[in-house]
Amino acid sequence: MNISVVGLGVEGQQATIALLKREHRVYASDINRKIDLSILNQKKINTELLDLEIGSHNLDKIFKSEAVSVSPSLFDKDICKKIIEKNIFLSDVMTKHKNIKTIAVTGTNGKTTTSHMIYHILSNAGFKVVLGGNGGGGFSGYTELVLKANEEEYDFMVIEVCDMTLAFCDYVFDIDLVVATNIGYDHMDVHGSIEHYTEEIGEFIQNKTAILNKNDQNLLKITDKSNKTLLFDKYQEKLNLFGSFNLQNAEAARIACLELGIRENTIHNYLKSFKSVAGRTIKINYNGNEIVSGKTDNVDALKAVLEEDKFDIVIIGTPRKHETCRFNILDFVKEYNPDTLIIFPGLDDITYDYVQYMNKLGYNKDLMVIKEIKNIIKFIDTAKNKKIFIGGNGQSKITEITSKLF
Structure with missing residues (x-):
């Protein structure tokens, strides 16, 4: 089938990959000229089947498609309403x-x-x-x-x-x-x-x-x-x-x-018999240390874990640059007041912004930035009989750190 993908955020790129691996011909577009296409670029895709356009949408190509996958963020926009009216919205074609x-x-x-x-x-x-x-x-x-x-x-x-x-x-x-x-x-x-x-x-x-x-x-x-x-x-x-x-x-x-x-x-x-999902909260005993690790990318998730125990060391991944709303994670970390706080680039490297924020909050315990996963592991290797939490933003990096502790 000839299928269009409108909007190339996370969902749009995943949609493009899903369609290409099934050998559909795909026209994929996004009006944002600076869109991050890292998900698409990391996959081996058949580029002969992909017509990629950045900076605009070709409405003629979209409306002549047999089906269209639309990014959820565009669902309330006029372009999506027109696609639905033309009965080519993907979930109305495949039912x-x-x-x-x-x-x-x-x-x-x-x-x-x-x-x-x-x-x-x-x-x-x-x-x-x-x-x-x-x-x-x-x-x-x-x-x-x-x-x-x-x-x-x-x-x-x-x-x-x-x-x-x-x-x-x-x-x-x-x-x-x-x-x-x-x-x-x-x-x-x-x-x-x-x-x-x-x-x-x-x-x-x-x-x-x-x-x-x-x-x-x-x-x-x-x-x-x-x-x-x-x-x-x-x-x-x-x-x-x-x-x-x-x-x-x-x-x-x-x-x-x-x-x-x-x-x-x-x-x-x-x-x-159910076991923890990869990247979600898991408890590990490692070199005499008790480690809890898991994606906790908002303040409520972080509180839920940290309120379970008193951790000596908290290792937190940073969010994306524009997600300043997630800085409130640090407000709770300051209140929790671990002996050592380590910050690493979970999604985007805004570790400097995190350090500045903690300084403004008046956090006066041990504060470190460690950017490489191998160096985080080295730090954990030096810890003795500590309770350590690894979380925040950056699921793939948290999962990678956790995998090296087994």
């Missing part, structure tokens, strides 16, 4: 995925682990399950999920839904069941306020069954928005995972699977 029993997992934190828990239970119970979604969260994007779901027969589809793509996903997928893990202070530059974010979740759960966190005061405000609301607290059995926050994730997965008709004993058996 088989809309017939699969679909579970969406959204919220600020815990989405990936909860999605994987549900997938683990359902697939081990003998069902054919397709899992994917949020390209920024470690999956291969929504287009990859749509394509997969249209290629084979599945009993269930589990989607991780980024909180910035709620309206987009509500249109693309025919969602039966929503799990909302929590509502936290992330992406406030997009949502505008926690109240508006809460309203967006309320709109998302309309006409669906919703499983909401009873400990989240904002979610409790929208319990009347869904067709049926179930509340979850903490899982009462043991898990092979670090942190009480994972007990909430497990309980959400348990209730979701019960609602899908899975027996209680089956759910308990498979949650017992």
Whole structure:
């Protein structure tokens, strides 16, 4: 097929890769001349099938396509509305995925682990399950999920839904069941306020069954928005995972699977065998040190981990340059007051900005910048009988550091 991709952020680049590996001819465009194409450039792609345009959109090529994949950030723009009107929006051309029993997992934190828990239970119970979604969260994007779901027969589809793509996903997928893990202070530059974010979740759960966190005061405000609301607290059995926050994730997965008709004993058996998802919070014993590592890219996620224990050393990755809203992570780090704080370039190298911020906050303990992963490992090698946390932004780097500690 001749398929266009409009918008080349993370999702758009993932969509382009997904389409090219299936040998579709792709016209991909973005109006931003300075767009970062590092995801696309890291993959081996068939450039003979790719027509790439940066700085403008060729509307003639787009509207003559057999289908169009649109970046979620452009979903409310005129170009997307016209694509939908012309009946060439990808999910309206490929529609088989809309017939699969679909579970969406959204919220600020815990989405990936909860999605994987549900997938683990359902697939081990003998069902054919397709899992994917949020390209920024470690999956291969929504287009990859749509394509997969249209290629084979599945009993269930589990989607991780980024909180910035709620309206987009509500249109693309025919969602039966929503799990909302929590509502936290992330992406406030997009949502505008926690109240508006809460309203967006309320709109998302309309006409669906919703499983909401009873400990989240904002979610409790929208319990009347869904067709049926179930509340979850903490899982009462043991898990092979670090942190009480994972007990909430497990309980959400348990209730979701019960609602899908899975027996209680089956759910308990498979949650017992569930292991931490790569890049998410994991506990490691290394050279006499107790290390907890995991992506904690917003203040609520960081608090959830650090409040579990007192760490002597905190190692934090930096966000992207424009994500100044995530500097509030450092406000909590200052309050937490570890003996040693190490900053590394998680996504963009804004380590200097992080150091300046901590200095303004008056942090007067040991503060270091270590830019190379090999040097972070060397530092950890010199530590003796310490509790160390590795987190913040930069999932791929955190995962790489963790892999070298096993």
